[in-house]
Amino acid sequence: MATRHLLVINGEAFHSGPAVGTRLELDEAEVFFCSIEDIRFDVQTGLTRVCEATSERDLAEFGLIHVAAYRRPTATLLSSITAYLEHRQRPAVHAAAISAPTKLYQLMVLAQNDLPVPTTVHMSRMLLSNSFAEVADRLGMPFVLKAVNASGGRMNFLIETEVDFLRYVEDPALAEVAFLAQEFIPNNGTFRALVFGKDVPIVMHRCNTDGTHLTNTERGGHATLFDVGTFDSEVLVMAVRAVELMGCGIAGVNLVQHRQTSRWYLLEVNSSPAIGTGAFAEEKTAAYSSYLRSKLADACTRR
Numbered sequence: 001m002a003t004r005h006l007l008v009i010n011g012e013a014f015h016s017g018p019a020v021g022t023r024l025e026l027d028e029a030e031v032f033f034c035s036i037e038d039i040r041f042d043v044q045t046g047l048t049r050v051c052e053a054t055s056e057r058d059l060a061e062f063g064l065i066h067v068a069a070y071r072r073p074t075a076t077l078l079s080s081i082t083a084y085l086e087h088r089q090r091p092a093v094h095a096a097a098i099s100a101p102t103k104l105y106q107l108m109v110l111a112q113n114d115l116p117v118p119t120t121v122h123m124s125r126m127l128l129s130n131s132f133a134e135v136a137d138r139l140g141m142p143f144v145l146k147a148v149n150a151s152g153g154r155m156n157f158l159i160e161t162e163v164d165f166l167r168y169v170e171d172p173a174l175a176e177v178a179f180l181a182q183e184f185i186p187n188n189g190t191f192r193a194l195v196f197g198k199d200v201p202i203v204m205h206r207c208n209t210d211g212t213h214l215t216n217t218e219r220g221g222h223a224t225l226f227d228v229g230t231f232d233s234e235v236l237v238m239a240v241r242a243v244e245l246m247g248c249g250i251a252g253v254n255l256v257q258h259r260q261t262s263r264w265y266l267l268e269v270n271s272s273p274a275i276g277t278g279a280f281a282e283e284k285t286a287a288y289s290s291y292l293r294s295k296l297a298d299a300c301t302r303r
Helices: 074-087 103-112 132-139 162-169 233-246 281-302
Strands: 006-009 031-034 039-044 047-052 064-067 120-122 143-147 156-159 179-183 190-196 199-207 222-226 250-257 264-270
Touching (some): 039 103, 047 074, 074 103, 103 179, 132 162, 143 162, 156 162, 190 281, 199 233, 199 281, 233 264
Parallel strands (some): 006 031
Antiparallel strands (some): 039 047, 039 120, 143 156, 143 179, 190 250
């Protein structure tokens, strides 16, 4: 039986309003309140959980979730909350319309569809600053601290000590940054699979020679064109599936292979990958042109 409990996110006006008329009266339903900063996200392959951090009550235990106000960083997190509630078949009111897709949203959807992703935790800066021991125990050391919505390797830090961790989490200059703490996958470089529809015509291997964990070519990474014909076909299928789940026709999928276990992980699906610029622009443009010719031919045939 569905619970009659209601959770109102960012509903302080109802919860603490001085006037009696602002108090919510819902007959026998019990109303709970929390701030967006009190929401915690835990993501690992095949298992996701979103809970109210103070009580550790799962959002899926509520009969209904209502987002009452949109102060920052609400829009950044709503797509992830909505994806979780839809997966758990729980309704939300006033949530999806202003959602912004983020790395957290992608990881949530991929994990819920049993695609392999690094274990990831998201908490507000307030909660995160006191959680180093818990996060380190959950993710292992070192782990990665990255911004929810940054790209190109920006705001992406390898955390090896608590001093490193607090340097970024407590930096006033980064006060507006929402961070993900993520398991670090030891690797010999990352792979970028360029997906056009259901085809993967381009795979690039990217590594860095300066000893950092970042392999983005914008951050000094070196790219090598990989022979798609010899690449693991199951990994290519996984990349195509990831793009389908994100609703993209064209995307760049970042993958990494664990150096010890050889297991593959999905890191990100980029819906606007560099095609006409960056490494191997000529080869990428040729593959893109071929894809567009095919799409145009299909469109003309259906007329």
